[in-house]
Amino acid sequence: MMADKLKLTAKEILEKEFKTGIRGYKQEDVDKFLDLIIKDYEAMHTIIDEMQQENVRLRKQLEESSRRQHVQPPAGTTNFDILKRLSNLEKHVFGSKLDENY
Secondary structure, rough: OOOHHHOOOHHHHOOOOOOOOOOOOOOOHHHHHHHHHHHHHHHHHHHHHHHHHHHHHHHHHHHHHHHOOOOOOOOOOOOHHHHHHHHHHHHOOOOOOOHHOO
């Protein structure tokens, strides 16, 4: 995914040749700097790969969680049973506060 958008690879950076001029840069300094860039570039690719794998894992986890939430109530349960249970839960959680509001 992300690799398609990048212009360079670590190998291309490593193999890049620069023309020298009369008062050009020191070849040794350029090579050291390019080595740093290559290491960072490779680390970036590693991080991107890890994040993409984590993204896939989290999407699967979310999908599985969504499936579990759509579980139907047990057979034979009516709307009245569900409302009664909710009412009991509200009384348990809110206690006498519900009676004061009505």
